[in-house]
Amino acid sequence: EAEVAQSPRYKITEKSQAVAFWCDPISGHATLYWYRQILGQGPELLVQFQDESVVDDSQLPKDRFSAERLKGVDSTLKIQPAELGDSAMYLCASSSGRLREQYFGPGTRLTVT
Amino acid sequence: AQKITQTQPGMFVQEKEAVTLDCTYDTSDQSYGLFWYKQPSSGEMIFLIYQGSYDEQNATEGRYSLNFQKARKSANLVISASQLGDSAMYFCAMREGGGADGLTFGKGTHLIIQP
Numbered sequence: 001e002a003e004v005a006q007s008p009r010y011k012i013t014e015k016s017q018a019v020a021f022w023c024d025p026i027s028g029h030a031t032l033y034w035y036r037q038i039l040g041q042g043p044e045l046l047v048q049f050q051d052e053s054v055v056d057d058s059q060l061p062k063d064r065f066s067a068e069r070l071k072g073v074d075s076t077l078k079i080q081p082a083e084l085g086d087s088a089m090y091l092c093a094s095s096s097g098r099l100r101e102q103y104f105g106p107g108t109r110l111t112v113t
Numbered sequence: 114a115q116k117i118t119q120t121q122p123g124m125f126v127q128e129k130e131a132v133t134l135d136c137t138y139d140t141s142d143q144s145y146g147l148f149w150y151k152q153p154s155s156g157e158m159i160f161l162i163y164q165g166s167y168d169e170q171n172a173t174e175g176r177y178s179l180n181f182q183k184a185r186k187s188a189n190l191v192i193s194a195s196q197l198g199d200s201a202m203y204f205c206a207m208r209e210g211g212g213a214d215g216l217t218f219g220k221g222t223h224l225i226i227q228p
Contacts, residue, residue: 042221104158
């Protein structure tokens with residue numbers, strides 16, 4: 001069964017360091033999403049891609065966060081510099097199109113010390 | 114105002130009983146979708162069930178059904194014959210519009226099934 005892949009699964013980094021997360025969506029899924037889930041809350045959308053284009057990044061803190069999906073397949077989310085408040089689970093999801101469910105990867109659990 | 118409200122932070126249910134998890138939503142769109150996801154302690158989000166705003170019948174997927182009451186803006190998840198493996202966080206989510214927009218999630222309900 002096709003799955004969304006994410007790496008690393010866990011990441012510990014010090015404040016002010018740079019950190020990057022990788023996501024490989026289900027093959028053929030044109031829409032890719034990055035969510036952040038703070039402990040005890042539901043996920044919140046950070047950025048949405050349609051192929052290689054950003055569709056929605058209104059909730060992405062652009063002073064420190066960046067996201068790219070250069071060839072319209074896999075994607076990278078970067079934080080530079082990391083802050084203590086960035087500690088969270090970062091979830092990637094993909095969808096085959098409109099009116100379709102989103103399938104989530106296992107997530108990357110980030111701890112900033 | 115919150116777009117998705119889940120009023121039950123936690124629930125304890127006896128194994129084999131049916132359980133209803135509450136979800137109310139707020140949108141002015143005519144076209145929208147409602148989703149339920151399960152998140153075990155391992156962290157992955159597992160898709161359970163989907164209801165479109167124009168769907169006339171309540172969605173069902175195995176032991177899961179969605180009690181959709183459009184006028185009340187309610188989309189409760191019903192799990193029949195609960196099992197120990199159903200213990201997890203459950204999130205209600207909404208996608209507004211008819212496209213492929215990102216989901217807005219509620220705060221979740223922590224369901225614990227007791228033997």
